[in-house]
Amino acid sequence: MNDFKYLKELSKQYPNISAASAEIINLQAILNLPKGTEHFVSDLHGEYEKFSHILRNGSGAIRGKIDDQFGNILSIKEKKNLASVIYYPEQKMDLMEEELSEEELDSWYRTTLIRLILMAKLAASKYTRSKVRKAMPPVFAYIMEELITEHGMLDKDEYFDQIIETILKTGQVRELIAALGHLIQRLTIDHLHVIGDIYDRGPGAHRIMDCLMDYHSLDIQWGNHDILWMGAASGHGACIANVVRISARYNNLDTLENGYGINLIPLARFALDCYKDDPCELFTISGDVQEEDVRELDLNKKMHKAIAVIQFKLEGRLIRRRPDFAMEERLLLDKIDYEKGTICIRGKKYPLKDTHFPTIDPKDPYRLTKEEEYVMEHLITSFKYCAHLQEHVRFLFSKGSMYLTYNDMVLYHGCVPLNADGSFRQVKINGKKYAGKALYDVLEHHARQGYFEQENSPKKKYGQDIMWYIWSNENSPVYGKDKMATFERYFVDDPVLKKETKDYYYQLIEEEAVLYQILEEFDADGVKGHVVNGHMPVAVKDGESPIKCKGKLFIIDGGFSKAYQKKTGIAGYTLVSNSYGIKLVAHEPFKSRDFVIREETDIHSDTVLSKKVIRRKRVGDTDNGKRIKESIKDLGCLVTAYRKGEISERI
Known part of the structure; x- marks a missing residue:
């Protein structure tokens, strides 16, 4: 009965045998065309000019x-x-x-x-x-x-x-x-696949988003920096504080102020007043500093410290109200001896490199002062009511997801949390345990609720907190480290405390059994399929390879961000999948658009890997081909129904 109803609906579009048959012929012809070229990029980190050029060439x-x-x-x-x-x-x-x-x-x-x-x-x-x-x-x-x-x-x-x-x-x-x-x-x-971290330290994330919104065909897998901005756009205080701190640290407040029109004046006034005699030497500014910015460096450092302290307070309050996140070890402000200038971590005392905390009450270290509350109220309002940012974040939700399986390629930004034996790690979310694909699904479900649910509802509040969890928790698939040691990097001079240990995933991805398990978990073919992810910069100059498990997995974070290029030795990877096979391309640093135009010198790119298929891939071999074959089958049933007289033709 349902099939007949569907055929009746289909007959409105194809009213007779000739129309249905013509469409079958058209679709069959499309199946025999060469597969379209897919382009995979990752970890753009706001580097608009280079990203734009990679698309252009x-x-x-x-x-x-x-x-x-x-x-x-x-x-x-x-x-x-x-x-x-x-x-x-x-x-x-x-x-x-x-x-x-x-x-x-x-x-x-x-x-x-x-x-x-x-x-x-x-x-x-x-x-x-x-x-x-x-x-x-x-x-x-x-x-x-x-x-x-x-x-x-x-x-x-x-x-x-x-x-x-x-x-x-x-x-x-x-x-x-x-x-x-x-x-x-x-x-x-x-078709373009963007495998996370459009946002971060570069100056042009908003321009990348404008470009993507005009792009003809794409999908996005969220990175931890993307989800942080999505949480910030929802009005979540801890996410906003992180976004502003990172922007201040990398001299990228311009993206917030000019790219999105976020009002930072209340923060600047507060920082100048509260930290006026504090040189804020630990809160140096990284990245490119232009001559015209030098006079503002002192203010930026003060803003940097002010928002960092606010961040640690807000995160501490969040951890306390969400004991199920199991992040008590990240409660650090209450471990400080403010008179002696030391902190006790795991039973050992360490001297602090900076002991000037005028806004912290040792008896209640996670409480915001009235002035800090005022700053956050203004920032939350600016983020929530910035039309340009909201447009971009809605697009991220519309075109994006935590993972995607596409033509037997499993795409995700970070990792699949694993145990030491290679099994999927069980993670408790909202009282229930999840692992593998189910963990991705439940986190995405809550993240969407955090943005779209009714204001101040319990589901929205939990979803907002989950977006922060996805950004920084050791069990988050897009983070993949045992902790985010932001506090330690600022205040403690001990390399062991600063170390962020990677998930077992990164030790085990050379094992075929682990890769087959992941491919099958995400509904890809274990033999023909591949995994593509980013997040962890590949140190090419030290001999590290982006190609794992005999070419079954590609890590394509090669240093789009200038900050990572000294570590990686190159300036990024792109993966290209066309009808002839797969190519992994490594790129050298991009000078500028004007240099390309005037000198007619392109980015130098080397093909690192080329996997050719025996038989040229056609549209019929793709996911879209499967859908077209289903349409052909349905149209064939409609033609049969016309010929049997079950449905009347309209000439």
């Missing part, structure tokens, strides 16, 4: 397509020029207009337009005409389709040449070149 794929199309016909200089036009068409044309005479410019436009048409034709060759048309700007869709499909056809040369001449005469060549450049970029990457 397709991790070197566009340069490869130029070689495929033109071989030895073009010189290296001509290929570089063409590549820079594809990456940054508007800016490159501005530069060429400055450098060339009118006659030279006319010739360059004509030549470049023809070369871009050939490149667009190559990039479009693996897609249906319908899909390519949808990727084109509507104003140029007809003419672009004509140029791409008609060029090179017999008896059409004059027709093609006339179109080119008309484009030049009407002054539309700039607009068309820009449209072709962006089309080639778009067709080079069919």
Whole structure:
């Protein structure tokens, strides 16, 4: 009965045998097309310019397509020029207009337009005409389709040449070149996977989010920094304090103030008043400091310390009200002897490097002063009512999740919490135990409630606290260390206390049995499947490899963030999965967009691994292919129902 109802509904879209049969033919044709190119990136950490460039050049794929199309016909200089036009068409044309005479410019436009048409034709060759048309700007869709499909056809040369001449005469060549450049970029990457940590220390997380919101096809797996910002956007005090502290530490308050319009004036006034005679030497500012920022460094250090103390207080209160989080060891403010300037951790006393705590009451160390309460009230209001931030966080919830299984690739940011024997660790959440995939699911469930549930409801409050738990707890899949030693890094000069021990996962991922268990737990094929995750920077310069368990797992955090590049020795990885197989690409540091445009020098990228498939993958081999096959089956049933007279055709 239900199947018949479904077929009746389907008949509204396909009213007769001809319509249903035509759609079967179309879908069957799509199944035989080459699989689209998937692009995997991780740990962007706010590095907008580099991320933008990686999307524009397709991790070197566009340069490869130029070689495929033109071989030895073009010189290296001509290929570089063409590549820079594809990456940054508007800016490159501005530069060429400055450098060339009118006659030279006319010739360059004509030549470049023809070369871009050939490149667009190559990039479009693996897609249906319908899909390519949808990727084109509507104003140029007809003419672009004509140029791409008609060029090179017999008896059409004059027709093609006339179109080119008309484009030049009407002054539309700039607009068309820009449209072709962006089309080639778009067709080079069919689907984007962002495996966490869009946010953190870099200056452009808000710009990355704007870019992602305009992107044609993507998914996101939340990183611990992302979930922290999501918690902050929900109005959670401890998450907000962490976000502001990290931004202050890495000289990135500009993202908060100018990127999102967060009002930091109450914090600045409080810090200047409360810590006016405190040099705050431990609260140094990391990252790039411009000359114009130097005069503000003293204020930033005071703000840094002020919000750090507030953070430790708020976290202490949270730990006390959530004993089920089992984080009592992170209660440290009550372990300080404020007269002697020492702290007792696990029965041993350590001297504190800074003993100036004017806002801490030794009898009630986790209580905020009235002034601190005032600062937090203003910050909470700013975060909750920032329209731009709320738009971004809603997008993260809409397109994101704790994990994703996609075409037999299991994607998650951090790790699957494991026991020493490789079994999934049981973790108690809200009174029940969860492990493996179920742990991810329950944490995501509560995180969504923390943002979307009714204000001040118990479910919302618990969900908000869970977002902080996901950020920092040892059992969090996106954190994966035994503790977050923020306090120790600031105040205690002992390397043992500062050490954050990684989850057993990182010791066991070379074992095939563990990887097969994870793949099957997340509904991927144990033989054909792969795991892709980030979070832990790969120290390439020390001989560490991003490829684990004979190529079954890839850790693709290679140092997008400048802060990690000294540790990793490179500037990031991207993984590319296309119809021919999988490529892991390592990138050298990105100088700047202007350097690429003027010098025509791309990021140098090396292919670290190339796994080719025996038979070229088709759409029919993908998850989307499975859905298309189901649609074909349903349409076949509809055709049968028409032929049997069970459903009447409408002609």
